[in-house]
Amino acid sequence: MVTRPRGQAAAIAGLIEAAGGEALRYPSIEIAPPRDTAALLRVIDDLARFDMAIFISPTAVQEAMKHVRSRIRWPANLRPVAVGPGTRRELELQGFSAVLSPASGADSEALLAVPELGELADRRIVIFRGDGGRQLLGESLSSRGAHVTYAQCYRREKPGIDFTPLAEEWERSGVDAVTVFSAAALANLFSMLPAPWRTRLVSTPLFVSHRRIGEEAKRLGARTVRSAGPGDEEMLAALVAYFRDAK
Numbered sequence: 001m002v003t004r005p006r007g008q009a010a011a012i013a014g015l016i017e018a019a020g021g022e023a024l025r026y027p028s029i030e031i032a033p034p035r036d037t038a039a040l041l042r043v044i045d046d047l048a049r050f051d052m053a054i055f056i057s058p059t060a061v062q063e064a065m066k067h068v069r070s071r072i073r074w075p076a077n078l079r080p081v082a083v084g085p086g087t088r089r090e091l092e093l094q095g096f097s098a099v100l101s102p103a104s105g106a107d108s109e110a111l112l113a114v115p116e117l118g119e120l121a122d123r124r125i126v127i128f129r130g131d132g133g134r135q136l137l138g139e140s141l142s143s144r145g146a147h148v149t150y151a152q153c154y155r156r157e158k159p160g161i162d163f164t165p166l167a168e169e170w171e172r173s174g175v176d177a178v179t180v181f182s183a184a185a186l187a188n189l190f191s192m193l194p195a196p197w198r199t200r201l202v203s204t205p206l207f208v209s210h211r212r213i214g215e216e217a218k219r220l221g222a223r224t225v226r227s228a229g230p231g232d233e234e235m236l237a238a239l240v241a242y243f244r245d246a247k
Contacts, residue, residue, distance in 0.1 A: 005027050029159065035152075
């Protein structure tokens with residue numbers, strides 16, 4: 001089962017199918033425009049005053065760059081920064097080079113360990129992100145002397161779809177694994193499934209992109225949780241390894 005948003009599910013679904021599996025596409029999260037687009041555009045129009053632009057996710061890159069490209073040329077002095085390899089790859093697909101990102105890991109802690117972010121006195125940093133989320137990155141950068149501005153470029157919503165067909169398919173054919181790439185997608189999944197099938201969900205191997213999501217899954221009762229990594233290829237590798245060992 002693939003829970004990625006509709007526009008992002010094709011890559012991981014294609015990898016699963018190429019490896020011989022069947023990808024059931026049931027998005028448990030939807031990407032929507034920010035509530036205050038005008039605020040985002042004001043930041044974009046003023047990008048030349050920043051020293052670094054941090055992107056929290058591939059989605060942040062995609063959604064922010066839609067607006068950037070329609071309004072301005074990316075400032076030559078503004079260095080793009082990625083929280084992890086998936087975000088870096090998306091920036092590179094958008095034409096960026098010399099992207100600053102962690103050598104390993106894909107979260108705020110990994111990015112904060114990058115030497116270039118150690119001393120930031122009077123540096124101006126914009127963080128492109130979705131609505132909400134953790135405050136650790138911005139607060140830590142501020143404590144190091146940076147002037148931090150948030151640019152909300154998308155928000156996450158619960159899709160208005162009926163999960164009953166999935167429950168019926170679960171009853172008929174079974175679901176061997178569920179993939180989840182965000183805590184919001186996990187929470188939505190638990191709330192969207194009809195109550196009787198939530199017991200099936202916690203009994204099904206759950207593959208997550210980060211250990212924090214796995215910890216939340218265990219709190220919700222999931223019995224088998226595997227932390228794969230942030231990328232589609234890493235998720236596929238975790239699935240293949242699990243089912244190979246299960247033979």
